[in-house]
Amino acid sequence: MASLEELVTYTNQLLQIDSFKDYAPNGLQIEGGEIVDSLVAGVTASEALIDVAIEQQADAILVHHGYFWKGENPCLTGMKGRRIRKLVKHDISLLGYHLPLDAHQELGNNTQLAKLLGLLVEGVMDEQGVGNVGTLEKPCSLDVFTQRVASVLQREPLVIAAGDHPVKRIAWCSGGAQKYLQKAADMGADTYLSGEISENTVHEARELGVHYIAAGHHATERYGIQALGEHLQSKFALQYQFVDIDNPV
Ligand SMILES: [Zn+2]
Structure with missing residues (x-):
């Protein structure tokens, strides 16, 4: 059990939210009750996740994709109003951590992917520490690596082969x-893995000679929020549950 204030202060500090420029506010986005005993975590603060949290009588929800994104309509109407009304009505707090959770060197999405896929981290991709570059513990063919990604992330990736070279530097x-593909090429990667892919990515990957693996936005971002949730569970002795709302993208 923790006070909401204690939980938020600790998590903000842990993820160093003040050192990030982001597209959404990080930390407490919606304030519910003062005490947090039960925490539900998920990738995205969708209505389906909120419904599970209500059912579980959770005090707070922890997500990677929260609300109030730059450029969105600020009015609390329609779908957005429905989600927020449910949270407020049930006194449930919403904590969202976006880029700070991608970048965290221990709990973050990219570090978790490295652990799961057997990647050795050598550096970061941008000035905020988001994205990594490194090597495979054991270099292998693109086919073998693709199979590993599919089985670990439980989703068939969309793969653009850009030659017949093996996967070594990734x-x-x-x-x-997907916009970081050029950066990956500039860093000497022979393979780049992200969640999503765009039409132009296909041509760019082929022309740059960098294999592209679109492993799923949701599938690649399931693990940071779980690592953070488990960390908070043990730190504050919370009742905790990760809820995976299926998303094929
Ligand atoms: Zn995301």
Whole structure:
């Protein structure tokens, strides 16, 4: 059990939210009751996740994709109003951690992917520490690596082969980071893994000679929020549950 204030202060500090420029506020986005005994975590603060939290009588929800994104309509109407009304009505707090959770060197999405896929981290992709570059513990063919990604993330990736070279030096960035492909090439990666892919990514990967693996936005971002949730569970002796709302993208 923790006070909401204690939980938020601790997590903000742990993830060093003040050192990030982000597209959404990090930390406490919606304030519920003062005490947190039961925490539900998920990738995205969808209505389906909120419904589970209500059912479980959770005091707080912890997510990677919260609300109030730059450029969105600020009015609390329609779908957005429905989600927020449910939270407020049930006194449930919402804590969202976006880029700070991608970048965290122990709990973050990209570090968790490295652990799961057997990648050795050598450096970061941008000035905020989001994305990593490194090597495979054991270099292998693209086919073998693709099978590993599919079985670990429980989702068949969309793969653009850019030649017949093996996977040795790899860059990776969870979520919708297809725009970092050029950066991956500049860092000498022969393979780049992210969550999503765009039409132009296909041509760029082929022309850059960098294999592209679109492993799923949701699938690549399931693990940071779980690592953070488990960390908070043990730190504050919380009742805790990770809820995986299926998302094929
Ligand atoms: Zn994301």
